[in-house]
Amino acid sequence: MKQKLETLLQHVIASLKSEGILDQEIMPKINIERTKDAKHGDFATNLALVLAKPAKTNPRQLADKIILLLPEDSLVSKVEIAGPGFINFFITADSQFQIIKQIHDGGQNFGLSQIGNGKKVQVEFVSANPTGPLHVGHGRGAAYGSAVADLLHAVGFDVSKEYYVNDAGRQMDILATSIWLRYLEECGEVVVFPSNGYRGEYIRDIAFNIHKNSGNEYRHPVELVTEDIPADEPQGGDKELHIDALISRAKTLLGQSLYRDLFQAGLTVILDDIKDDLEEFGVSYQEWFSERSLMEDNSIKDALNRLDTAGYIYEKDGATWFASSQLGDEKDRVVVRDNGQSTYFASDIAYHMNKLDRGFDQIINIWGADHHGYIPRVRAAMRALGADESKLKVLLVQFAILYRGTEKVPMSTRSGEFVTLRQLRSEVGTDAARFFYVMRKSEQHMDFDLKLATSKTNENPVFYVQYAHARVCSVLRQLDEKGLKRNLNLGMDNLDKLTESHETALITLLSKYPETLEKSALQYEPHQLIHYLRDLANSFHTYYNAHQFLVDDEAVRNARLNLICAAKQVLSNGLSLLNINTPESM
RNA sequence: GUCCCCGUAGCAUAAUUGGAUAAUGCAAUCCCCUCCUAAGGGAUAGAUUGGCGGUUCGACUCCGUCCGGGGACGCCA
Known part of the structure; x- marks a missing residue:
């Protein structure tokens, strides 16, 4: 049009x-x-x-x-x-009515388009460290990321969803050491747990199972473990030095093989848990990409070599630096520490090089807002690698700040006090959680009041939209109970009888679905689709209250049935795209 | 201190990306089931879009500045 x-x-x-x-x-x-x-x-x-x-x-x-x-x-x-x-x-009214036929013919494909033209897009999201269960902050990234990816797919992009697994590095060492210390407690050793360790209950569970399956295989007397270890912060020392010393002690006492077993046991349990969690949340991935694999197949070395060839690498203070400040970053960044270990950033350079090599036309990273300072250096790396920088799009998701009533809930993975995504889902339901998360613009700060979300009232807008769908189903059941049959063609031939203001309003709204979908997708703003669905539900409920559908006049009745079935189809298409259920009755 | 994000009815959010009378839901007041689920609908009230300047036919949107909230500034990830 x-x-x-x-x-x-x-x-x-x-x-x-x-x-x-x-x-x-x-x-x-x-x-x-x-x-x-x-x-x-x-x-x-x-x-x-x-x-x-x-x-x-x-x-x-x-x-x-x-x-x-x-x-x-x-x-x-x-x-x-x-x-x-x-x-x-x-x-003209005639041309407006066409949309009802189009929706009927399109069915569940109505609204989909090909403007993406099969372009290859990669969307990476969540990518939380596998050091503990996902919390409600990750939930927002999961809901938003999958919605963005699924919308792009719906408008014709070839989308690949990916989770970057940080299965290497210091945080993982801290995790392995935390598990080991809890394990020693299981063995009966009396351990003073480090202030910088992971304190969550799930660490004890993992330790408990290791002890159950392997007995005392990993046991060492606590005196040996703590001998000559610098003091922890509560004792007036430095918590970083303390934990690093404990890590290297774990590696020495256990030896490489046993240490690695412990490390792997923790990683497997936690990562499996994350995978289950996301799947139950309706989030699926094509690829779980391992950071460790980048070390093992020399990708990091290759990437740094390429940067070196391009003239952006130098040595200083025993470390290797990337001259990112020449490419728009604030300052230069270390890529290999003086102890020979490559940094997280080095992995990320290799990871982005890998993404480019896989031939994606567009790379979308969905990050927490705390990573925004990280963007310039990644862009610098892409430029240094000679890549088209516009291929990279970083979308930031603001944190969800949790409240219990007026009380702010403190959150930190390390302290072990956090509300998990799982808890949230079991309290408010997966549909409501997804809907809530995506309802807000991603860069908007979000106050999530648990009390409000958990109070099972009808304030929840997801019910409102689902109810509109269920109501149409209910009307069709009534039709059946009255012994009447729907006559599709008769209805289509009489669409010009839909002249009530409520009807034209609904028809106009229906015709906006494809363009809404397109805009939502191209602007990475799924909340636009949510708002549309709410409008659509509202328009339908209003119509429902104002007019009877199952009237005696056969022509009008079937025309109206065709209209509300079109509404049902669009509601269903939109909700399904967002992985939200469309109940037949409520 | 430097940089980034945000500020819209009491609350939570929209606004076709610079368009016409700033929209929606909760909360408030009143009304509607002899009728396809009232988990619904109708009506009323509620806004100097944080403040002040600027850009133009036109600003919630862009620029400047100030105020307020959050975040980032590691040889952590």
Whole structure:
């Protein structure tokens, strides 16, 4: 429809030029929009406002001229000038009704498009360290990331969802050591647990199982474990030095093989738990990408070599640095520490090189907002690797700040005090959790009041939308109980009987679904789809209360049934895309 | 201190990315089941879009500045 109007306006511009009102060189961007208010017709253009200046006239006069030059078209019933010079288009009712047929024919594919043109897109999200269960902050990233990916898929991109597993590095060493210390407690040793260790209950569970299965295999007397270890912070020492010493003690006492077993046991249990958690949350991945694999197959070395060849690597203070400040970063960054270990950033350079090598046209990283300072250095790395930097898109998700009533809930994985995604799901349900998370713009700070979310009231908007769907199903059951049959063709032949204001409002809204989907996807804003679905549900509920569908007049009845079935189809398509259930009854 | 994000009715969020009278849900007041689930609907009230300047036909949106909230500034990940 928009395209149709656009070609009509192209003709007008050509005429304006040939009449000498406009200069030949001017190539205005034709902007056609949906109107907010039905009084303003269906579509509007600001063309006259934009061209008034170059045409050296006032907008309303120019609008007059434009309408005069506008070719006749069977779809357009009326054209008006309004406000400062907007041109409003009214579409004929007949062409509006077509959408009901289109929805019926399209079924669950209605609204999908091919504008992505099969371009390869990778979306990486959540990627939480496997050092503990996912918490509600990760939940937001999971809901948002999967929604963005699924929307892109729906509009024709070839999407691959990926989780980057940080299964290497110091945090994982801290995890392994924490497990070992808890294990020693299981063995009966009396251990003073480090303040910087992971204190969560799940660590004890893992330790308990290791002890159950392997007995005292990993046991060493606590005196040997703590001998000559620098003091922890509560004892007036440094917690970082303390934990690092404990890590290296664990490695020495256990030896490489046993240490690795312990490390692997922890990683497997926690990662499996994360996978289950996400799957239950309706989030699936094509790829779980291991950071450790980048070390084992020399990817990190290769990446650093490439940076070196490009002239961006130097040595200083015993460490290896990447000269990212030459490429837009604030300062240079260490990639190999003076102890020979590569940094997390080095892994990430290799990871992004790997992504590029896999041939993605677009790489989307969804990160927590605390990582925003990290973006310039990754961009610098991509530039140094000679990649097209515009391929990388980083979307930031603000934290969800939890409240219990007015009380702020403190959260830190390390302290062991956090609300897990699992707890949230079991309290409010998976549908509601997903809906809530995605309802807000991602960069918006989000206050999540657990009391409110857990109070099982009808404040939950997800019920509102689902109920609209269930109501249509209910009407169809009633139809059946009355011994009536739906006559699809009769309904389609009588769509012109849908003249009530509630009906035209609903039809107009339905016709907006494809463009809403497209915008949501291309702008990475699933909340737009949620808002649309809420509007649609509202429009349906209003209609439901105002009119009876199962009327005696067979023609009207079937026309109305076709309309509400179209609404049901669109509700179902939208909710399914967001992985939210569409109940037949509630 | 430097940098980034945010500030919209009492609360939580929208606003077709610079468009027309700033929208929706909760909360408040009133009304609607002899009727397809009232987990619904209708009506009323509620806003100087944090403040002040600027850009233009037109600003919640862009620029400047100030105020307030959050975050980032490691040889951690």
